[in-house]
Amino acid sequence: MQTIGGQKMLFSELTNSRLWKMSGRLKDAGPELFTLKDRHNHHYILSPTYEEVASDLLSLNPPISYKHFPLKVYQISSKFRDEMKPRYGLMRGREFLMKDMYSFDIDETSAKDTYNEICTSYDKIFDRIGIDYVKVLGDSGSIGGNLSHEYQFKAPIGEDCIITCNKCNFSANSEVCHEKKCPNCGEQENVLVQTGIEVGHTFLLGDKYSKPLKAFYLGKNAKPQVLQMGSYGLGLSRILAACVELLSTETDIAWPDVLAPYNVAVIPPKAGSKEEQVTKDVPENLYKLLEDSIPQLKDNVLLDDRLSLTIGRRYLDAKRTGYRYIVVINEKSSGEKPTFEMNDTKETDRLYLSQEELIEYVKQNTKF
Amino acid sequence: MQTIGGQKMLFSELTNSRLWKMSGRLKDAGPELFTLKDRHNHHYILSPTYEEVASDLLSLNPPISYKHFPLKVYQISSKFRDEMKPRYGLMRGREFLMKDMYSFDIDETSAKDTYNEICTSYDKIFDRIGIDYVKVLGDSGSIGGNLSHEYQFKAPIGEDCIITCNKCNFSANSEVCHEKKCPNCGEQENVLVQTGIEVGHTFLLGDKYSKPLKAFYLGKNAKPQVLQMGSYGLGLSRILAACVELLSTETDIAWPDVLAPYNVAVIPPKAGSKEEQVTKDVPENLYKLLEDSIPQLKDNVLLDDRLSLTIGRRYLDAKRTGYRYIVVINEKSSGEKPTFEMNDTKETDRLYLSQEELIEYVKQNTKF
Numbered sequence: 262m263q264t265i266g267g268q269k270m271l272f273s274e275l276t277n278s279r280l281w282k283m284s285g286r287l288k289d290a291g292p293e294l295f296t297l298k299d300r301h302n303h304h305y306i307l308s309p310t311y312e313e314v315a316s317d318l319l320s321l322n323p324p325i326s327y328k329h330f331p332l333k334v335y336q337i338s339s340k341f342r343d344e345m346k347p348r349y350g351l352m353r354g355r356e357f358l359m360k361d362m363y364s365f366d367i368d369e370t371s372a373k374d375t376y377n378e379i380c381t382s383y384d385k386i387f388d389r390i391g392i393d394y395v396k397v398l399g400d401s402g403s404i405g406g407n408l409s410h411e412y413q414f415k416a417p418i419g420e421d422c423i424i425t426c427n428k429c430n431f432s433a434n435s436e437v438c439h440e441k442k443c444p445n446c447g448e449q450e451n452v453l454v455q456t457g458i459e460v461g462h463t464f465l466l467g468d469k470y471s472k473p474l475k476a477f478y479l480g481k482n483a484k485p486q487v488l489q490m491g492s493y494g495l496g497l498s499r500i501l502a503a504c505v506e507l508l509s510t511e512t513d514i515a516w517p518d519v520l521a522p523y524n525v526a527v528i529p530p531k532a533g534s535k536e537e538q539v540t541k542d543v544p545e546n547l548y549k550l551l552e553d554s555i556p557q558l559k560d561n562v563l564l565d566d567r568l569s570l571t572i573g574r575r576y577l578d579a580k581r582t583g584y585r586y587i588v589v590i591n592e593k594s595s596g597e598k599p600t601f602e603m604n605d606t607k608e609t610d611r612l613y614l615s616q617e618e619l620i621e622y623v624k625q626n627t628k629f
Numbered sequence: 630m631q632t633i634g635g636q637k638m639l640f641s642e643l644t645n646s647r648l649w650k651m652s653g654r655l656k657d658a659g660p661e662l663f664t665l666k667d668r669h670n671h672h673y674i675l676s677p678t679y680e681e682v683a684s685d686l687l688s689l690n691p692p693i694s695y696k697h698f699p700l701k702v703y704q705i706s707s708k709f710r711d712e713m714k715p716r717y718g719l720m721r722g723r724e725f726l727m728k729d730m731y732s733f734d735i736d737e738t739s740a741k742d743t744y745n746e747i748c749t750s751y752d753k754i755f756d757r758i759g760i761d762y763v764k765v766l767g768d769s770g771s772i773g774g775n776l777s778h779e780y781q782f783k784a785p786i787g788e789d790c791i792i793t794c795n796k797c798n799f800s801a802n803s804e805v806c807h808e809k810k811c812p813n814c815g816e817q818e819n820v821l822v823q824t825g826i827e828v829g830h831t832f833l834l835g836d837k838y839s840k841p842l843k844a845f846y847l848g849k850n851a852k853p854q855v856l857q858m859g860s861y862g863l864g865l866s867r868i869l870a871a872c873v874e875l876l877s878t879e880t881d882i883a884w885p886d887v888l889a890p891y892n893v894a895v896i897p898p899k900a901g902s903k904e905e906q907v908t909k910d911v912p913e914n915l916y917k918l919l920e921d922s923i924p925q926l927k928d929n930v931l932l933d934d935r936l937s938l939t940i941g942r943r944y945l946d947a948k949r950t951g952y953r954y955i956v957v958i959n960e961k962s963s964g965e966k967p968t969f970e971m972n973d974t975k976e977t978d979r980l981y982l983s984q985e986e987l988i989e990y991v992k993q994n995t996k997f
Binding site for chain 2: 273292299354
């Protein structure tokens, strides 16, 4: 978000209902909107999304000059939706973490450019996460606008239907999962229908919110003109839950490398063991070496110093929690040619590597 | 928080009213509590604090073994209070950022030890911020418990009264600001009454919440026993607002060094100027050198590359925003003996320093 010029901020989670009245969304929102009143009987909503609030921020007098656009603001915060059927823990909760961005441009052409730029950055984020996903034409739903795209993790437990036509390459969120007919070209044979988990959604909104909320810029002619807007959401807590759902087994969690709490766990021998006596500073030194040798491992290596526990117990804990590489220190890890037991939880074989080989292995196999 | 063994987590902001009924706090809370109902007519509060929720987390069956205590959990999140008189922007808002920690111990002695340990870490935090503060015996208010302390920034606009007795060294939050009599020893002469902004509050709670919420541990005798609890709050958004209030002038913001968005701003010459031609890579090199020479300056130096703006304009912006050191690159900043114009906004004199002197100056004068 920073790389593409996003400016981080934090909106309040309570939104005055007045703003949602201005956009017309208050009456359409229905029971999914949490509402409350303060001690003065003023009405508020617990915000599920911030198109109105972001527009309101730009409804300044005098408006900002055309020179300062595009403007992209984003936040990471809790959002609220009174779901009829909350389920699967963080997958569909009534309170969830979302990264949302709002873009403002002076005309439709530049708004489209900004939209594409931000979508490209979303593509990169999902490519790095590495879960099999599909980007489809979105169902604009209650947010509306001219164009929208959804990022969907392919998943059997997904609640959304994705229709993909192999004839015309059209791909979209489909209201009805049983219908096997391309909405674009009418093809009925080469059509794939699969379920997905919606993890991101982008909207090119035009002036749907900026006009009623009076989000204007000051044009070259020194007159206020309506801004063109985009809105972009990433479901952070849902992405985490979906990763656990899709990558884990009954007993062990697995994470995409970029999302793991730590990539490497180093497990020293148990206190009082003979291995402990011969290895001394080896665990700490390896820990430091890993952090120093690979920039992405900075603050990303765990030294499990619960030395009162057996190696086996700590190994199981590491596997369960989802640290990809579990390095066990044993009596062969000291001396002239020290080797380390490397367990890559993505592979079945256990490896015995020198320090140099260990670092090279992590470098080569991790998708940072 | 990590250094003292705190475990970071995130509680949901909506709390089921049932938990606050169990502690008895729901009926005492009054209009300061935001309340709402969901679509099923279940009652929730927008949490101002989490003693009940943290206790509920520990009400496991079977309870956790005594071996795993003390336990310290903390979060950084928005809290809500329907203030009668919200004012001074972030200073007293109805939605605010708070860092809150909850500690659990197996007996009163270790609970007191944990309380003291966490208070010491709070002392260190406020020492580093460097705003003149006083730690006083707290008004336990609606949270209650056995003992509490408040951290108060000394401030004319503060809404709290602090009474300090120079005879017996007693210091406390006083309900009534006009009364000049030590509540501890009765002294009436050597007593100081001043106003403060409450920025932190710690509570040793005993079993006030753990007992009704059934937060138990499994004792050595294998029987469930009530945990002893502590609660510790830091008003993050209020600390920022108070710093601005206390350190800034009409025109310029100033920050404590540890809280500044950036400590150093480097301002290169305007594009197309003759200074630009002779200095070329100098700004970028200085920027990198500063980041590399002083560990605390990593991601903490701003290179203001808005080269279409004059140096003067960017200098004013830097001063307004509160970057302490503003380094201006001019024609003397290149060649054999380059010098840099160093403006320490805490001093009046402008300095002309070599690269080495510049780095040494920042090292010596910054309170990282």
